[in-house]
Amino acid sequence: MADRERSSTRPGGRVFVARTQVMDRDEVRRALVRIAHEIVERNRGLRDVVVIGIQKGGVPLAERLVAILREIEGTAVPFGTMDVAFYRDDIGMRPVLPEEVTDLPFDLTGRTVVLFDDVLFTGRTVRAALESLAERGRASAVQLAVMIDRGHRELPIRPDFVGKNLPTRRDELVEVAEDAVTIGDLIGAGKDMGTR
């Protein structure tokens, strides 16, 4: 999800300035609970379901989703994390660096994978994640859950579970935190695209 990369590789001189809060803590929680129920309903239970959070923004949300699934179904769903930096198609065009660990402690073959990311934007992160998944086994199905779908897709990718559809301008930035979703702008004309 491009927003996440933009926010995480924020050039030195620039800062994210929040303009509007679009979801509060309760709304984020309710959206997660609803998505959890939708996942159970769609898959008629949680048999063979695994949840994978996309680094970095998708991971804490995916962890919460797993906890909610355990509450409502009594099932401990296997959980993994994935960093897709090395699978991106824009390497060399912009700063691309791995953010966090990939940890998939299970075989994907025959599983139903629920990929979770915080914001769905161009779809390029999800494309990269699908390529990485394909190298690790043949999942029987891959489903996509996102907290925010902000539009502006550049690839034919559609989410299965959405916390909130949020119309945005292309140059806006959406930030998903544990207790709020905010929309804002990247301010400042920093030149340093370095990662430090």
Next chain:
Amino acid sequence: MRAPGTSTSTGVSPDEAGNEIGAAWASGVPEAAGAGSPVAGEDLLVGHRAPAVRHLLSIADLGRDGILEIMRLSDAFAEVAERPIPKVPALRGRTVATVFMEPSTRTRLSFETAAKRLSADVMTFTASTSAAVKGESLRDTVETIDAMGIDAMVIRHHASGAPLRVTDWVGASVINAGDGTHEHPTQALLDCYTIREALTARRDGAVPADMSGLRVAIVGDIKHSRVARSNVLAFAALGADVVLVAPPTLMPASLEGWPVTATGDLDSTLGGLDVIYLLRIQSERLGEVLLPSLDEYHWRYGLTRARADALKRDALIMHPGPMIRGVEISPEVADMPASLVTRQVRNGVVVRMAVLFHLLGSGVM
């Protein structure tokens, strides 16, 4: 890492070689200061802007921050190496040429494996099978290879400074894989990574910030060793306390400007060491009568069982390879658990993946 039988003659006298050491430490290569340099870039939505070409010629190009960044990046590639398919498409469509004007097997294979695991294409040039033996100049050789369209050139050359000259002639990123008695930066990076990995395992997964508090001895032919030079720079940049141990004939003429201490007495040094780093004794150099004999060297400077027992219990034993058992290290010590030699080789691929990705793929150019 020198291949056996490699001549390291650089055409400079020992004294000149000594001076050259200090010069290399002082100067660095500012143009290639990749890691810390600010970049005029634009947002991904605005579009692609051709990045400046970056090189890795010396550890001084990276500095402390650059070294630490390579370490972090290496962690990600270490995870890749554990996968059923230990390969990622990160450098798909890029071409890496390895240009080895001096015999080497392991460094070249390590770089080529790293490039292939990043899905880059690899072009191999070795002096023995090339037009170089027909008298083609280095400049013509590298310009020809560059003209085929490459993104990085990994070069080993018997002359110190050759990779720096090559940066004037080619448009590709140049990576120094060992130049004369100057530097071998990726060896130092993989050594730092191996030490970091060993310390992390010892501390239940807590990654140390750097090497401060560690006392490291580098033992052997310091004077002619590009590995020693790069490792001194890297270990010192990370805060280690470095001591060089060598007979006077194998110690540089001057250590001025080096952040090290030096001694000829290995035995009195052993007890305080956290890491002992052994260099290969290049027996091809014995003709210069720098050593009375290999047996004598082993007796005074070899890591024997008795010396290994005098080390701290958790001291790490390292060697860049190829090891000559019975000279710088005795066979039983080479196989002790404290010996990290095989980890060094394994980490070589991982760290070189990080270097290639850092220069070609991270976009932080």
